[in-house]
Amino acid sequence: MPPLVELAGVNKTFRRPGQAPIHALNDISLTMNEGETLALIGESGSGKSTLGRIILRLLEADSGTVRFEGTDLSALPDREMRYLRSRLQAVFQEPYESLDPRLSVGSIVAEPLRVHEPGLSQAELRERVLTCLEQVGLPPDAAGRKPGALSGGQQQRVGIARAIITRPQMIVLDEPTSSLDLSVRAHILELLAELQRELGLTYLFISHDIHTVEYVSSRIAVMYLGRIVETGTVREVFDDPRHPYTRALLSARLSTDPRESPPQLRLTGDIAAPTTSHHGCVLAGRCPLVTAECTAGPVRPRALTGDHEVACVRADETPDLLAPAVSR
Amino acid sequence: MAPPLLSVRDLSVRIRSGESIVHAVNDVSLDVEEGEIVGVVGESGCGKSTMVKAVLRLLAPEAEVPSGSAVLAGSGDLLALDHKRLRQVRGAHVGYVSQNPFGALNPIYRLDRQFHNLVAAHRKGTSRGESRRMAAKMLDAVGIAGPDRVLDGYAHQLSGGMAQRVVIAMSFLLDPRLVIADEPTTGLDVTVQRQILDMVAELARADGRAMLLVTHDLGVVAQYCRRVVVMYAGRVVESGPVADVFTSPRHPYTQALLGAVPRPGQPLERLPGAVPDLRVLSEGCAFAPRCRSAFDACSVRPEPTPGGDGRTVACHLEKEPADAAAR
Numbered sequence: 036m037p038p039l040v041e042l043a044g045v046n047k048t049f050r051r052p053g054q055a056p057i058h059a060l061n062d063i064s065l066t067m068n069e070g071e072t073l074a075l076i077g078e079s080g081s082g083k084s085t086l087g088r089i090i091l092r093l094l095e096a097d098s099g100t101v102r103f104e105g106t107d108l109s110a111l112p113d114r115e116m117r118y119l120r121s122r123l124q125a126v127f128q129e130p131y132e133s134l135d136p137r138l139s140v141g142s143i144v145a146e147p148l149r150v151h152e153p154g155l156s157q158a159e160l161r162e163r164v165l166t167c168l169e170q171v172g173l174p175p176d177a178a179g180r181k182p183g184a185l186s187g188g189q190q191q192r193v194g195i196a197r198a199i200i201t202r203p204q205m206i207v208l209d210e211p212t213s214s215l216d217l218s219v220r221a222h223i224l225e226l227l228a229e230l231q232r233e234l235g236l237t238y239l240f241i242s243h244d245i246h247t248v249e250y251v252s253s254r255i256a257v258m259y260l261g262r263i264v265e266t267g268t269v270r271e272v273f274d275d276p277r278h279p280y281t282r283a284l285l286s287a288r289l290s291t292d293p294r295e296s297p298p299q300l301r302l303t304g305d306i307a308a309p310t311t312s313h314h315g316c317v318l319a320g321r322c323p324l325v326t327a328e329c330t331a332g333p334v335r336p337r338a339l340t341g342d343h344e345v346a347c348v349r350a351d352e353t354p355d356l357l358a359p360a361v362s363r
Numbered sequence: 364m365a366p367p368l369l370s371v372r373d374l375s376v377r378i379r380s381g382e383s384i385v386h387a388v389n390d391v392s393l394d395v396e397e398g399e400i401v402g403v404v405g406e407s408g409c410g411k412s413t414m415v416k417a418v419l420r421l422l423a424p425e426a427e428v429p430s431g432s433a434v435l436a437g438s439g440d441l442l443a444l445d446h447k448r449l450r451q452v453r454g455a456h457v458g459y460v461s462q463n464p465f466g467a468l469n470p471i472y473r474l475d476r477q478f479h480n481l482v483a484a485h486r487k488g489t490s491r492g493e494s495r496r497m498a499a500k501m502l503d504a505v506g507i508a509g510p511d512r513v514l515d516g517y518a519h520q521l522s523g524g525m526a527q528r529v530v531i532a533m534s535f536l537l538d539p540r541l542v543i544a545d546e547p548t549t550g551l552d553v554t555v556q557r558q559i560l561d562m563v564a565e566l567a568r569a570d571g572r573a574m575l576l577v578t579h580d581l582g583v584v585a586q587y588c589r590r591v592v593v594m595y596a597g598r599v600v601e602s603g604p605v606a607d608v609f610t611s612p613r614h615p616y617t618q619a620l621l622g623a624v625p626r627p628g629q630p631l632e633r634l635p636g637a638v639p640d641l642r643v644l645s646e647g648c649a650f651a652p653r654c655r656s657a658f659d660a661c662s663v664r665p666e667p668t669p670g671g672d673g674r675t676v677a678c679h680l681e682k683e684p685a686d687a688a689a690r
Contacts (some may be wrong), residue, residue: 078552078553078554078555079552186637216406216407216579217406217579217581217620217623217624218406218619218620218623218632218633218634220623221623221625221631221632221633221634222633224625224631225631225633243552243553245553246582246624246625246626247625249625249627250625250626250627250631251625269627283554284553284554287553287554287556287557288553288582289557289580289582289583289585289586290582290585290586291581291582291584291585291609291621291624292585292609292610293585293586293605293606293609293610294606294610296586299557301554301557301558302554305522305524305555306552
């Protein structure tokens with residue numbers, strides 16, 4: 036069985052008149068298997084949202100291939116792409132901004148069905164909408180309300196209902212809980228887990244929140260400046276991060292247990308501008324382990340044990356990189 | 364023992380909203396001692412930002428403060444100062460860092476001039492050269508390499524992290540004893556957040572200074588604050604040393620909040636219901652409708668009760684633990 040999603044050598048550069056081009060994605064290769072939750076983690080400007088949009092084909096890659104169930108999406112005629120869109124849905128960060136404030140919740144949730152299954156009768160549409168609202172934990176009378184009358188958590192439930200109504204195989208979740216309060220976030224995370232179990236969904240979970248990523252994902256891809264620097268199962272990456280960037284990122288996480296203040300790896304300087312092109316490793320300018328080899332040429336991901344891959348020539352030495360603990 | 368650097372007592376804020384009145388902050392009391400960082404934590408709408416804006420006298424005209432005091436050692440009750448005195452105190456004795464650094468910076472003046480205006484407002488006759496030396500030194504302390512380039516530029520040329528460093532440098536410039544920071548690192552990337560918090564914590568604890576840090580991020584409180592004040596529906600529900608409150612929370616809301624932090628392999632605590640409507644002042648405990656331990660006593664509002672161990676909890680379970688456990 037081929038992987039559900041397979042990206043090979045994907046590049047994307049945004050060109051702006053009179054300004055330096057932004058290298059958003061560089062040579063991205065990634066696979067996703069059916070039923071898993073793959074988290075894309077990285078800081079602002081790492082390219083994680085661009086990658087999500089390329090998989091959704093809301094953006095076209097400049098080069099490279101994106102396959103969904105073995106089919107090359109870039110070669111697909113519009114008609115078949117429309118069908119594929121129903122199999123591949125999205126939920127975005129700001130629920131309110133992604134919902135049309137003038138439409139009722141019922142119309143918003145029904146909209147994808149009107150496009151993808153135009154043959155349905157009004158009664159069938161209504162039935163499917165009500166089932167979906169129930170699946171996401173909204174009362175039937177929510178269908179008649181406007182998004183502005185709902186709380187942030189309820190709005191995000193509407194976004195999720197709209198995503199599942201076409202019975203997709205996969206959902207790209209782009210920071211779905213980042214704008215929600217902690218107690219609301221817990222409900223949404225549990226709902227997503229429940230829907231995944233019931234409907235056999237595959238999730239691409241884009242997030243910058245390390246606590247959430249560790250909780251929800253089965254596999255992780257760490258992005259930095261348009262490249263994937265490390266991939267592996269959640270335990271491989273969290274228990275034994277091998278890219279110096281991954282280690283810096285994970286060690287910057289603040290534990291909510293005051294007794295735990297693990298040592299932190301600090302990188303020097305700030306993230307380079309995405310307009311910079313890098314001949315070698317993208318972290319070379321900030322990395323404490325940098326050697327001449329790091330800037331001599333492209334650093335490709337190499338396999339460690341299991342599913343663990345890392346794009347670092349000195350990955351074996353990363354575990355020695357630790358800084359003293361923070362003082363209270 | 365010296366009196367607290369900041370002592371807030373029975374502070375309430377009401378905000379007019381159309382025909383109704385929102386009881387945003389109700390009878391909040393807290394202390395900040397020299398050399399410590401006190402965290403104020405809670406979810407959206409709990410009143411934490413409104414509370415510190417009231418202390419700083421930065422509330423919008425729709426808001427009024429019917430009761431309370433906020434005594435800053437050496438400066439008196441901030442809520443009772445006349446405007447002239449308030450201007451002298453704000454900036455010089457108490458600094459402020461808001462969530463949006465760009466809102467605190469003037470887009471049309473070079474930063475150099477903004478630093479100078481700040482210094483000159485409090486120390487008349489300070490020369491441009493002197494204020495620039497002070498600014499450069501402070502920018503260096505907040506980790507900005509090449510302060511001169513920043514001082515000769517404008518706010519819009521800065522990244523979010525750099526802009527927040529500049530605002531922090533301004534807030535500490537005149538050596539205030541207290542800095543109030545409202546979500547200073549929200550919206551910043553995690554590695555930048557750590558750098559800024561480390562830097563702020565070092566400044567805030569030095570030389571008998573102190574900080575009141577408002578945040579929704581429990582990790583920030585756990586790692587940087589000595590004491591914490593937990594707010595719900597405009598009231599303090601629990602306060603005490605972080606080392607105790609976060610490892611053995613006593614108020615059911617504090618317990619639920621800590622239980623909602625994702626931890627691998629552990630089910631998430633899911634609080635039922637939603638935050639109450641603050642247009643209605645409830646007579647009982649505001650958390651009771653969502654509380655799994657609620658019992659008949661909760662129809663009367665519990666007063667914050669000091670436990671003698673530096674902890675205060677506003678919950679009837681504190682008085683009748685055996686009684687409640689039997690339910």
